[in-house]
Amino acid sequence: MEKVKLTIDDKQIEVEKGTTIYKAAKQLGIDIPVLCYMNLDDLGIENKPGGCRICVVEVEGRKNLAPSCSTEATEGMVIHTHTMRVINARRTVLEFILSDHPKDCLTCAKSGNCELQDLAIKLGIREIPGQEYAEMSEYKVDFSPSLIRDLDKCIMCRRCEMMCNEFQTVGAISAFNRGFKAAVGPAFEMDIEHSPCTYCGQCVAVCPTGALTEKDHTRDVINALADPSKTVVVQTAPAIRAALGEEFGLEPGTRVTGEMVSALRRLGFDYVFDTDFAADLTIMEEGTELLDRLTKHLNGDKDVKLPILTSCCPAWVSFFEHNFPEMKDIPSSARSPQQMFGSIAKTYFADKIEVKREDLVVVSIMPCLAKKYEAQRDEFKVDGNPDVDFSISTRELAHLIKEANLDLKTLPKEEFDNPLGESTGAGVIFGATGGVIEAATRTAYELHTGKKIENIDFKQLRGLEGIRKATVDFDGTPINIGIAHGLGNARKLLEDIEAGKSEFHAIEIMACPGGCIGGGGQPSHHGDSSILKARMKAIYEEDADKTIRKSHENPYIIKLYEEFLGKPMSEKAHHLLHTCYFDKRSKVEIS
């Protein structure tokens, strides 16, 4: 690799040719401020439109200031990152951006976690010259079941557009208009609800300001907890325990399972349960469906639909409903763990504790914004009463805990309640890309071969690569497994299936980078992919620490089938734990 030598702020450095000034400076420990720029190296996600001009630096011999995020370092360059000229230019740029930005920081949902606010603090902005003459853009606020768009706060960094179009290939939003009126949104400035948006929430995850935020249900949860006529149960998704600590100043990757349970109990939830239990249940249903299709296939049935696709991720479900509706009978019909939990809680568990369906409130804590949308889908309601009443994000849970004057770090570690709180290591790994299919493999292998697995860690299924392939030997029968995270990667695998080129028997798909650990409802990673890796490590550590690591060995799952469901894929299981999908592609009709 060719190298170039350059000088930044009187320090010399040698970097690979093609490195940007920003990255070279970073290696020297010089932290040039950026705003539109974002880089998640390990996932190949980079946004550098060079548009905001916050990262400008002075290059000796060059007339204009250079945007360091998108200017390559060249041999002999002499760069200054904080001369008077640079500082003035940077401040002016920021003042212009702020002149067209609402000043409601006190009540903004992003306050304290806003990159624009951080920058104003870093540059010591105390007033905005000419504010009294400045024009302000005005857009109506767009509410949807999952996310809220307040374009007055959009600074045109276009990170959301990049995530939606390049990483997810959803294409729900794009930049429109020009100059002062420019913003990012759906076609014809319609509400996001009418666009092909999957509510994956990756736009929210990368938005540096309060332009994109989640639909907040914390008040609804507090009201339910305060209502003496309601029994309130909570379920927590696997990825929460690996990220919640970040909101309380703990190192990324710190597991806070016990402290989280403790906090939820102190918040007043009557029963603290685990979505991981429902993940084990998902494996029983989805794994049985996989084996059923596989057996038919091996017996020469030509009509059987393979590969089977996982169906736990609601953004992924929306994605194929919008983009590949003709393949809607390929994914597993199993509901997601969130919905299986809600369904079992409002039948089996409600009966057990003799509470009427309408008096039982199910709250889910999810790393995800699409779960909010999923919870209110009509298929998951009984006489208008949803199986899951409120789905809140990891961030919303952190707010609830803080508002209740609890310090997560000092809380004792407590255990989940039973019967819906017991889970296996297989349920835990649902939180990371590859985890669902690994959990399914552990169970399907043993059910298919009738033998114990010798090595339970299917490491070939783990990792952060966008598309992964592995073949698992089912006692002489090779099973080809595919894994994709990010909907752009999923699209590639689906196009192969469409073209009849897919070699896989089973495919796991998660919409978010890294799986649920990188979900749109998680604490902001602010473009640091090492945080995602730390969360992933925590998930696999939690699995390794569990005594039971295979879903079909969960004693409470066995009991649930004995007492209530019969067997996997039974009529009752079908009714309560499975679903169907819809064609949501936009149609052109002849008038």
Place this chain on the structure above:
Amino acid sequence: MSHIKVKIKEKDLNTIKEICKSFNNEPRELINVLHKTQEHFGYLPAEIQEVVAQELNIPVAKVYGVVTFYSFFTMLPKGKHPISICTGTACYVRGAENVLQEFKRQLGIEVGETTEDGEFSLSCLRCVGACGLAPVVLVGDKTYGRVAPDGVKAILDEYKK
């Protein structure tokens, strides 16, 4: 999440399909496709953009982004007599702004709009290469030079039935 249903006449649908096909349904040809489509229909309403997006296999949000970025493209139908006022430097310094205001006043519409009867639409353009005649106004293909605000009525009368 409700999906969009677009209604369009079969003849129009086929026209758009043919235009897209003449550019091999190539996403990179979006601007050329939009040019041809606007040339044919006079404007690019939502349903046309939806069809173009489907034919080129790109998000309709992208198509809308391009249509709203370039001022040449319009989502509103042009009038039978499209009026363009040059606001290039030469015309501007010789009073194009006053001429424009007079057209707006007499027609009761803003730039980019069309009168309710569909007769006139108003737009601005930059330099038609007739600076010696500034300020210049175009109605359809016909050019009017040295237009003053008090000459606006006479121009409009030529086209009124």
